[in-house]
Amino acid sequence: MSNVQTAERKAFRGNFQLAWDSTSLGIFKECPRKYQLAILEGWTGKALNIHLTFGILVHECLEAYDRARAEGQEYEDAVRVATRRALEGSVTTPVEDCPKCGKHTYEVALLHSFDPAISGSPEILSGWHWYCTACHYSSEARAFPRPLAEFPPIKTKTRYNLVRTIVWYLDYFKDDPLKTITLANGKPAVELSFRFELPLDNPFGEPYLLSGHLDRLVEFGGDVWVNDRKTTGGTISTDFFSHFSPDNQMSLYTAGSQIALSVPAKGVIIDGMQIAVNFSRFQRGFVTRTNSQMIEWLADTHYWIKQAEARAAEGRWPMNDKSCGNYGGCPFRGICGKDPAVRQTFLQSDFHRSWWDPLEPRGT
Amino acid sequence: MTISNSPPDSETISTPLTIPDPASLDELFSRDPLELTDSDVDCIVAKLREDRKRWAAEERESAAAGRRPNPRAVQSPEEKAKAKEAVKKLTIADLGIKL
Numbered sequence: 401m402s403n404v405q406t407a408e409r410k411a412f413r414g415n416f417q418l419a420w421d422s423t424s425l426g427i428f429k430e431c432p433r434k435y436q437l438a439i440l441e442g443w444t445g446k447a448l449n450i451h452l453t454f455g456i457l458v459h460e461c462l463e464a465y466d467r468a469r470a471e472g473q474e475y476e477d478a479v480r481v482a483t484r485r486a487l488e489g490s491v492t493t494p495v496e497d498c499p500k501c502g503k504h505t506y507e508v509a510l511l512h513s514f515d516p517a518i519s520g521s522p523e524i525l526s527g528w529h530w531y532c533t534a535c536h537y538s539s540e541a542r543a544f545p546r547p548l549a550e551f552p553p554i555k556t557k558t559r560y561n562l563v564r565t566i567v568w569y570l571d572y573f574k575d576d577p578l579k580t581i582t583l584a585n586g587k588p589a590v591e592l593s594f595r596f597e598l599p600l601d602n603p604f605g606e607p608y609l610l611s612g613h614l615d616r617l618v619e620f621g622g623d624v625w626v627n628d629r630k631t632t633g634g635t636i637s638t639d640f641f642s643h644f645s646p647d648n649q650m651s652l653y654t655a656g657s658q659i660a661l662s663v664p665a666k667g668v669i670i671d672g673m674q675i676a677v678n679f680s681r682f683q684r685g686f687v688t689r690t691n692s693q694m695i696e697w698l699a700d701t702h703y704w705i706k707q708a709e710a711r712a713a714e715g716r717w718p719m720n721d722k723s724c725g726n727y728g729g730c731p732f733r734g735i736c737g738k739d740p741a742v743r744q745t746f747l748q749s750d751f752h753r754s755w756w757d758p759l760e761p762r763g764t
Numbered sequence: 765m766t767i768s769n770s771p772p773d774s775e776t777i778s779t780p781l782t783i784p785d786p787a788s789l790d791e792l793f794s795r796d797p798l799e800l801t802d803s804d805v806d807c808i809v810a811k812l813r814e815d816r817k818r819w820a821a822e823e824r825e826s827a828a829a830g831r832r833p834n835p836r837a838v839q840s841p842e843e844k845a846k847a848k849e850a851v852k853k854l855t856i857a858d859l860g861i862k863l
Contacts (some may be wrong), residue, residue, distance in 0.1 A: 479809060483808060483809055484800070484805055487793075487800065488798070491797065560793065563808065564812050567808075567813065572858075678819070679819045726850040
């Protein structure tokens with residue numbers, strides 16, 4: 401069996417992934433070799449992925465807005481909360497090696513009142529700090545770090561455009577007919593993690609798990625829907641929404657809401673957000689799945705998981721060299737294009753480790 | 765000495781929604797966000813809302829005039845491919861040139 405360097409993670413046992421989400425399933429479907437490198441071995445590009453960062457920040461800002469409204473704050477106050485989050489979140493520095501544990505997980509963060517139970521520090525930290533997400537080591541930052549806008553120039557994904565997108569989006573949907581659902585525990589149904597068992601056993605005799613993370617659950621027209629926000633640089637047209645059927649993530653959201661959550665959702669309402677140089681534009685679309693489609697998707701998911709299990713048992717993950725050019729080009733194309741004898745050297749020089757764990761809890 | 769009980773001239777009342785000049789908006793963005801007051805954030809929001817009104821008005825004008833969509837808009841791969849095909853089919857007459 402190939403000696404794949406993995407890390408201790410809840411969703412994995414050696415080479416075997418026991419809990420799957422749309423990210424890891426999607427990558428395996430694209431290319432088993434990409435899956436080996438990105439998911440099993442945790443290789444991630446060292447350069448800031450501005451598109452991913454921008455998308456994460458949009459979600460964080462809208463989560464802050466949803467929570468503020470659920471707490472009873474007025475619209476303008478909640479907009480202010482979200483705008484502050486955008487301004488504060490879009491300040492960072494390139495990740496560096498932690499001076500204590502050596503892992504490439506040391507970055508500047510804004511710590512408000514960091515829970516000592518998490519940070520391990522006896523003090524409650526606040527203000528700008530260098531902080532290691534692996535060992536929780538922290539030290540005070542000397543000054544206000546560089547804003548996101550100064551990073552590798554992408555004309556659309558700037559700090560100003562992030563703040564603009566948040567304000568314009570919230571104003572566009574100010575009288576939103578979608579109402580965030582309140583859970584039985586009184587919390588708003590935002591950033592919901594879910595998991596459920598499949599009727600399919602892993603090599604250790606336990607059922608495989610599917611897991612996911614929903615932006616929010618809403619009530620619309622008497623029905624429950626998942627609401628998901630997507631940022632894009634392209635124009636949002638009918639084409640944009642047609643890309644979500646079929647789609648791994650939307651099918652998993654629908655399955656998750658129907659199987660794992662107590663209120664089955666009718667489907668997914670997608671808020672598309674076009675981020676252009678001088679404007680942001682929004683469009684809403686509906687993605688549904690019939691029962692037959694869900695049965696088919698679950699059966700196909702069983703197939704793909706079994707394929708991954710077979711690859712793990714063999715210790716071999718073949719390349720799908722028809723996928724190298726997809727989505728702007730695979731980040732590992734430069735690695736796979738080299739002789740196997742030198743790939744590890746280039747991986748260590750051009751990438752760092754960041755371990756994806758579908759069972760790592762987030763949000764509510 | 766006369767003390768006026770009437771409210772001050774409304775033009776001199778500063779409100780959180782007063783639109784700052786562009787220079788100060790840049791200054792607000794360049795500041796440590798921890799130092800921004802609620803009023804500062806409201807200024808930023810108000811300016812962004814003005815930008816949106818301006819953009820929406822431009823969009824309405826373009827639509828009314830039947831002009832092409834905003835060229836600053838980023839095109840999807842499908843739109844780019846359609847535009848390429850359309851260019852291939854152009855004739856001399858389409859360009860308004862008479863030979």
